[in-house]
Amino acid sequence: MTDFFNHTVGLDYGWSFFLATVAGILLIALPLMLAVAMVIYVDRKVWAAINLRRGPNVVGPFGLLQSFADGLKVFLQETIIPSAANKGIFIIAPIVTFTVALAAWAVIPFSETAVLADINVGLLYILAISSLSVYGVVMSGWASNSKYPFFSAMRASAQMISYEVSIGFILICVVLWAGTFNLNDIVRAQVGHGFGIVNGFFFNILLFPMWVVFFISSLAETQRVPFDLTEAESELVAGYQTEYSSMSFALFWLGEYANILLMCALNAILFFGGWLPPLNIDLIPWFDIPGIVWLLLKMFFFFFLFSWVMATVPRYRYDQLMRLGWKVFLPMSLGFVVLVSGWLMATDHFEQQRLARCAPASDQSLGRNVYAPQGGACPPRGPVS
Numbered sequence: 514m515t516d517f518f519n520h521t522v523g524l525d526y527g528w529s530f531f532l533a534t535v536a537g538i539l540l541i542a543l544p545l546m547l548a549v550a551m552v553i554y555v556d557r558k559v560w561a562a563i564n565l566r567r568g569p570n571v572v573g574p575f576g577l578l579q580s581f582a583d584g585l586k587v588f589l590q591e592t593i594i595p596s597a598a599n600k601g602i603f604i605i606a607p608i609v610t611f612t613v614a615l616a617a618w619a620v621i622p623f624s625e626t627a628v629l630a631d632i633n634v635g636l637l638y639i640l641a642i643s644s645l646s647v648y649g650v651v652m653s654g655w656a657s658n659s660k661y662p663f664f665s666a667m668r669a670s671a672q673m674i675s676y677e678v679s680i681g682f683i684l685i686c687v688v689l690w691a692g693t694f695n696l697n698d699i700v701r702a703q704v705g706h707g708f709g710i711v712n713g714f715f716f717n718i719l720l721f722p723m724w725v726v727f728f729i730s731s732l733a734e735t736q737r738v739p740f741d742l743t744e745a746e747s748e749l750v751a752g753y754q755t756e757y758s759s760m761s762f763a764l765f766w767l768g769e770y771a772n773i774l775l776m777c778a779l780n781a782i783l784f785f786g787g788w789l790p791p792l793n794i795d796l797i798p799w800f801d802i803p804g805i806v807w808l809l810l811k812m813f814f815f816f817f818l819f820s821w822v823m824a825t826v827p828r829y830r831y832d833q834l835m836r837l838g839w840k841v842f843l844p845m846s847l848g849f850v851v852l853v854s855g856w857l858m859a860t861d862h863f864e865q866q867r868l869a870r871c872a873p874a875s876d877q878s879l880g881r882n883v884y885a886p887q888g889g890a891c892p893p894r895g896p897v898s
Contacts, residue, residue: 610649
């Protein structure tokens with residue numbers, strides 16, 4: 514897109530890069546906001562179907578415009594700020610939550626070429642940005658100057674820290690196997706991972722348990738049932754959102770569902786092949802379908818799982834939540850780091866990976882060697898003189 518503004522429009526490189534970046538941000542942010550409205554509708558429809566109800570069905574055909582009607586309603590409401598609240602932090606908190614939720618999408622590869630920032634440390638960027646999401650919750654709980662939001666903020670900070678530790682060890686397993694922090698390269702490393710046929714790390718007996726732990730930790734990171742203890746309505750009214758109204762309340766919802774979609778995308782990218790088709794075979798023209806379609810289908814599948822769990826699983830007690838994170842997931846993920854690294858060392862995986870990266874490019878199902886940049890033979894392994 515920078516070339517378009519530079520050569521076709523005739524702008525200098527600085528302005529071309531700036532406009533291309535802004536256009537890329539809008540191409541991600543605007544469809545994401547529309548997707549949030551639609552997934553809220555899907556969420557409510559799934560809950561209704563499981564509970565033998567009809568769900569939204571009045572506003573628009575099949576109730577499709579219900580989320581937009583709800584958005585218009587909160588937009589027209591009055592913003593009320595409690596008199597005892599810290600007004601500055603109270604207003605900034607939902608903005609922080611919403612902004613951080615959008616910023617994480619900058620490195621998500623929707624296809625092999627459709628990514629805003631294809632950086633080498635994309636996975637570290639995701640981990641860093643997702644860690645910041647707790648600040649909005651803590652700020653809102655403290656600034657409200659009310660006991661229920663404050664209790665919710667304390668719960669949120671402990672919960673996110675607890676499950677980010679295990680998520681970090683799970684990501685180490687994926688990075689060890691893929692040999693990179695770049696999300697596009699992690700997707701490419703999953704080509705034919707299962708007997709040369711299945712695209713995805715989930716087919717790996719050592720990584721499948723890590724996906725299960727990652728999926729459950731995703732529920733905890735996004736405060737979804739059965740881990741929605743930050744918004745436990747029977748205990749904390751509405752948690753950290755209790756004192757909020759109008760668009761400040763809506764920003765929390767937009768940020769929450771943007772984070773849920775992000776976790777769905779990460780489940781697909783890290784373990785289910787991302788923008789790759791499910792199978793690496795030529796019998797069906799899988800690769801003629803755009804990669805973004807495969808990624809969106811996988812994200813929809815995981816969002817359905819999120820909704821299914823929310824409609825069927827009862828809420829955990831807080832001590833159960835902490836026990837699961839610290840006494841089950843943490844030692845389990847740490848043990849699998851040892852298992853995965855030991856297996857990769859025993860099978861000489863790292864040397865094979867090094868040779869594959871330096872090998873000449875060759876035609877494969879994606880039209881080139883997925884591990885190898887253009888280059889020649891690999892230098893022999895040994896000490897550097």
